[in-house]
Amino acid sequence: MDTASTSRVRQTDWTKCCLCQQNKPEELQSPQMNPIKSENDGYTNLARNIPPFNAINALPIKFDPARFDAGSGIETTLRENRAKYHHSCRLLLSNTKLKRAEKRLVQEDLVSKDEGRRSKIPRKAQTSILQCFLCEGEGGGLRQAMTMKVNERINECARILSDGKLLAKLSGGDVVAQELKYHAPCLVALYNQERDFLRAQEREQAQHDCQEAHPNAFSELVTYINEIKVTSSNDNPPIFKLTELTKLYGQRLQQLGIESPDVHATHLKDQLLYHIPQPRAHHQGRDILLAFEKDVGSILA
Ligand SMILES: [Zn+2]
Ligand SMILES: [Zn+2]
Structure with missing residues (x-):
């Protein structure tokens, strides 16, 4: 020993x-x-x-x-x-x-x-982590993404905006696991960008619907007039008040998604006179009557 x-x-x-x-x-x-x-x-x-x-x-x-x-x-x-x-x-x-x-x-x-494990993160990686992953700026009140809800929203924005750079960053894992930092205004800007994009898309869709609505409503109106003409008897010839047709047309446009349709009665009358065979427009007081040629005599007699 x-x-x-x-x-x-x-x-x-x-x-x-x-x-x-x-x-x-x-x-x-x-x-x-x-x-x-x-x-x-x-x-x-x-x-x-x-x-x-x-x-x-x-x-x-x-x-x-x-x-x-x-x-x-x-x-x-x-x-x-x-x-x-x-x-x-x-x-x-x-x-x-x-x-x-x-x-x-x-x-x-x-x-x-x-x-x-934390201390083994290389210095370079540590500095890159101290960047806003959105603007890539450093400092200035960086926050860390803490919830999966934020993760889902950011991924949604990236997908909707087809932001390739952002999608690439997100492909490395969820924002919580990646400990991504961001400036609050940068995240708000991303959300706003997504909202503006969606609104523009909606407007485009509405415009498209609107373009479709007018010819659809008009052809329906023509069909309506022709049906009445076919089903009506000679004793009771069809007669259409332009004010009523204009109202009907406006209501249909509203049903097709146009909020406050601006229907010009004169324009509608010209269109109808062009499309419906043998109609004639007649003034009766302040109103305009639309009638088919062969019936005009009996109505106006
Ligand atoms: Zn003892
Ligand atoms: Zn930022």
């Missing part, structure tokens, strides 16, 4: 608590004092728990475990020396205390691993 280890390994005073080696008012115990002998007594338990406590550097009482082992193992050494201990000292080395110490170690390990 070299001098270094000799000085480190203190001799155990077996007349005292083998664990704390101190004089306390507490009574000393020993499994040998217990009249009921058990195979797994206090010595067995201490022999089993001291090495793992020491292995994880969590011995609750400062001692060198080597002094419990004269060469034949801890349990034998304790038994041969009729070791005694304070009940409170033995409890510090109980199975429960060992489990807790091991659990603490695992948690600390997780934390330090996490810190290790």
Whole structure:
């Protein structure tokens, strides 16, 4: 045995608590004092728990475990020396205390691993992370994307706007996992850009619907007039007031999605006169009557 280890390994005073080696008012115990002998007594338990406590550097009482082992193992050494201990000292080395110490170690390990992972991010990557992923500007109150809701909205905007650059950034994973930072005004600008785009799309669609609505409504009106002409008898010849036709046409345009149709009666009359065979327009007071040629005589007679 070299001098270094000799000085480190203190001799155990077996007349005292083998664990704390101190004089306390507490009574000393020993499994040998217990009249009921058990195979797994206090010595067995201490022999089993001291090495793992020491292995994880969590011995609750400062001692060198080597002094419990004269060469034949801890349990034998304790038994041969009729070791005694304070009940409170033995409890510090109980199975429960060992489990807790091991659990603490695992948690600390997780934390330090996490810190290790963070600190391993290269300096260049760290600076790029401190950029707004939208304008790529640095500083100026950067926020971190924290929720999956924000992630979904940003992805939606990128898709709708077909923003290739943004889509490429988002392809690296969700914004939360990527720890992407942004300026609040930049995110608002993105949302506004999406809204303006959708509005323009809506306007285009409405314009298209509008262009379709006029010919559709007009052809329906012509069909309506022709049907009445076919079904009506000669005794009751069809007669159409332009004001009523204009109203009908306007209502149909509204049904087809045009909010406040601007229908010019004169323009409608000219169109009808052009499309309906044999109609003639006649003025009757302030109103204009549309009638088919062969009926004009009887109506106006
Ligand atoms: Zn003690
Ligand atoms: Zn920005």
